[in-house]
């Protein structure tokens with residue numbers, strides 16, 4: 001009997017992701033790590049539903065999510081409630097490798113930075129999807145967003161593999177269906193709702209990382 005329940009659970013829903021990103025913003029404009037990570041979990045669900053070609057990407061995302069979750073659930077979990085408190089805690093305790101990977105290769109700060117860079121890709125990609133027309137190609141939109149953001153941090157092999165994966169993305173209408181929101185007009189409306197939230201979370205993190213000079217962590 002677990003079958004249908006489990007598959008329901010695996011099913012992506014854009015609204016769900018939207019809600020988690022909304023929840024991740026505190027009143028004081030801090031970012032709750034728990035919800036930020038939940039947002040990524042939702043996105044990974046989506047990626048998994050597109051097929052195994054994308055599993056090298058989702059595996060890396062899951063790995064990073066798990067690192068952050070283990071800090072959240074660890075004995076110093078209370079220091080990891082927000083991205084702001086995590087940065088403060090890890091910097092004050094010298095838990096961050098600043099120039100090259102050393103004794104803290106998996107700090108929360110450097111791990112989150114990888115997801116943060118990917119969030120910029122998401123922002124650019126979703127904006128293209130939102131303003132796309134029926135004959136727009138998801139593979140092209142995805143590649144453009146990638147080249148403008150994440151690609152600059154990836155070595156050639158990864159860029160090559162990513163480029164090949166983009167080519168097998170479903171077309172726009174099938175893609176919209178997987179988003180599980182409803183007809184295309186509704187998808188576009190929901191993207192319009194999601195984007196400002198994602199941008200805000202991105203910008204808050206970007207400002208925080210800039211302020212602490214963390215944008216190039218190894």
Ligand SMILES: CCCCCCCCCCCCC/C=C/[C@@H](O)[C@H](COP(=O)(O)O)NC(=O)CCCCCCCCCCCCCCC
Pocket residue numbers: 014043044046047056057060061114115117118121142146150158162169179218
């Ligand atoms: C919908 C198509 C999805 C395409 C995803 C685009 C992003 C392509 C990223 C390719 C990453 C390849 C995997 C390897 C990554 C790592 O080398 C690299 C560096 O890590 P390191 O410093 O620890 O070594 N990692 C990263 O840059 C983090 C990548 C995280 C990618 C998460 C992507 C999640 C995508 C979710 C798609 C959701 C679409 C939603 C549409 C409604």
